[in-house]
Amino acid sequence: MQTAIYLASASPRRKELLSQLGVEFLQFSVDADESQFEDESPRIYVERLARLKAQSGVAMGYTDRPVLGSDTVVVLDHQALGKPIDKSDFVDTMQRLSGRTHQVMTAVAIADSEAVKSCVVVTDVTFKALSDADIDAYWRSGEPQDKAGGYGIQGLAGRFVSHISGSYFAVVGLPLYETEQLLNEFLSR
Numbered sequence: 041m042q043t044a045i046y047l048a049s050a051s052p053r054r055k056e057l058l059s060q061l062g063v064e065f066l067q068f069s070v071d072a073d074e075s076q077f078e079d080e081s082p083r084i085y086v087e088r089l090a091r092l093k094a095q096s097g098v099a100m101g102y103t104d105r106p107v108l109g110s111d112t113v114v115v116l117d118h119q120a121l122g123k124p125i126d127k128s129d130f131v132d133t134m135q136r137l138s139g140r141t142h143q144v145m146t147a148v149a150i151a152d153s154e155a156v157k158s159c160v161v162v163t164d165v166t167f168k169a170l171s172d173a174d175i176d177a178y179w180r181s182g183e184p185q186d187k188a189g190g191y192g193i194q195g196l197a198g199r200f201v202s203h204i205s206g207s208y209f210a211v212v213g214l215p216l217y218e219t220e221q222l223l224n225e226f227l228s229r
């Protein structure tokens with residue numbers, strides 16, 4: 041029998057990635073409060089949000105199939121970065137990412153009315169040294185404005201990435217290998 045789940049996400053990237061697993065799914069969006077608690081580490085935060093999204097779906101009445109929720113944060117110096125407030129905030133973030141390695145953490149959670157299981161995938165991403173012209177052109181592309189961490193590896197910022205260690209798919213929004221493992225674990229419990 042084919043696996044059928046819900047995807048609690050508004051993200052077209054997650055929809056496309058989940059399709060790559062060959063899982064049959066229906067998508068809906070949840071409106072979760074994504075604020076980070078004071079003193080909450082990025083790893084705990086991202087996993088809490090993925091679980092919150094999955095469990096909110098169950099609470100909304102999506103109970104006839106398991107619900108998958110996911111969250112991604114860009115982490116620099118142990119801090120989760122938000123969406124750029126304005127251009128100077130964006131430039132500041134890019135200058136900090138320039139020529140260095142940061143982490144992208146993606147959590148996946150699967151829930152039903154009886155259980156929830158989750159995992160966190162951490163990927164190291166290294167940026168080349170960015171010039172002022174690189175940063176300015178990227179801002180003018182309009183791509184960074186709505187992105188937590190200020191960039192998307194799947195878009196124009198792909199050229200900034202000199203090295204990646206971990207899961208490319210997790211950076212884009214859903215780790216394929218780990219999601220399939222988690223799903224199998226959840227369904228066979």
Ligand SMILES: Cc1cn([C@H]2C[C@H](O)[C@@H](COP(=O)(O)OP(=O)(O)OP(=O)(O)O)O2)c(=O)[nH]c1=O
Nearest residue numbers: 049050051111112186187188191192193211212
């Ligand atoms: C590092 C990186 C981040 N992002 C950004 C875009 C988003 O702002 C952020 C993830 O935010 P999320 O809150 O995880 O996801 P979302 O709001 O897009 O979707 P939903 O909560 O409905 O599932 O990741 C990329 O698109 N590509 C990347 O390479």
